[in-house]
Amino acid sequence: MDIHEDHWTVEALLAAFDEHLQGSRGLCLGTRRNYAGHVEQFLKQISPAGVVDTADIRAVDVVDFIGSSAKRYGGSRTVGHVATSLRSFFRFLRATGLRTDRLEDSVPTVQHRPSDLPRHLDSTQLARLVASLDSWSTPRGLRDGAIVLCMARLGLRSSEVVQLRLEDIDWRNGTLRVSKRKTGHGALLPLTEEVGAATASYLQHGRPKTTSRRVFVLDRLRTGAPISESIVGRAVERAVRRADIDAPMRGANLLRHSLATGLLAGGATLGQIADLMGHRSLTTTGIYARVDIAALAEVGLAWPETAS
Structure with missing residues (x-):
């Protein structure tokens, strides 16, 4: 990409940023949209007229925006996402010659508080939830049970569940292929007997x-059409409700958090968990352990990746 001008409309600058994220870093659409959303808010705050002079962005603008984001969102988790998005944007400006300084260093570090740590089901609650799936015998129940196990046992994101295709399941070799994750790569996961049986039954x-x-499609209203991420979330909520569990949070991420926390308690390394969960950085995985990421030992890959 050949860039010469410092003055951009917000829309054009965001389009160039998105192209950079996709071409240079291979980020998935959902992650790129999240980055762009936070950067768009920043650009519109410093340039209300909608025209940005990239050379005029100041460190104080960055600090002020992070401060206003903290007031707007409250919890440090979302503010941390804002900070990450801005750092990525400023690296893009430097990589494309629109800035020569390291403006990303001016983005304040956002510390995670204990209250921001992932909420999860304990081992007893998770076992009760999984046991309750045995009573699901309707078409929707079979589908929801297989969805829940894909998340609770393999750590799939809701977007990954939605994108699963029939050819992604290798029954002979007992593997399940995730075509693309947030890391920009795919992953080859073991198809456990439990997950395989539930999926085959569905x-x-x-x-x-x-x-x-x-793999997963609608059973009513547009029967046979692919499900959406909201359907995945509702499947998890129904499972929690039917198991009569007082869950600490709602939505699909509850099961990913529960799996990661359980694996860590069982002796898995952060590297192994990061590979299974598809985390780009150990910083994300380290939230489960409240550890200092800089002090972690070398990590070995435990799960094979496939080309996207």
Whole structure:
């Protein structure tokens, strides 16, 4: 990408930033949208007219925006996402010659508080939730049970569950392929007997006839169409409700957090958990352990990656 001008409309600058994130870093669409959303708020705060002179962005503008974000969002987790987005944007400016300084160093560090740590089900609660899936025998119940196990046992994100295709499951070798994760790469995960049995039961007895190649599809209203992430979230909420569990949070991430926390308690390394969960950085995984990431030992890869 050849860039010569310092003056940009907000829309054009965001489009160039998105192209950089996709081409140079291979980030998925969801992550790019999150980055762009926070950067757009920053640009509109410093340039209300909608035209940005990249050379005029000052460190004080950055600090002021992080401060206003802290007041707006409260919790440090979201503010941390804002800070990460700005750092990535400023690195983009430097990589493309729009800035020569390290403006990313002016972004304040946002510390995670204990209250911001991932909330999860303990081992007893998770076992009760999984046991309750055995009673689900309707087409929707079979689908939701397989979805829940994909998240609780393999740590899939809701977006990864939605994107699963029939050809991603290798029944002979017992593997499940995630075509693309937030890391920009795919992953080859073990298809455990538990997950495999639930998925096979759904495919044989619950999945409606459809031309879609997606594993999980709608069973009512647009029958056979691919599900959305909101459907995944509702499946988790129904499972928690039917198991009569007082969950600390709602939504699909509850099961990912529970899996990661349980694995850590069982002796898995942060590196192994990061590979399974598809984290780009050990900083993300380290939240589960309240550890100093800089002091972590060398990490070995425990899960094979596949090209995206």
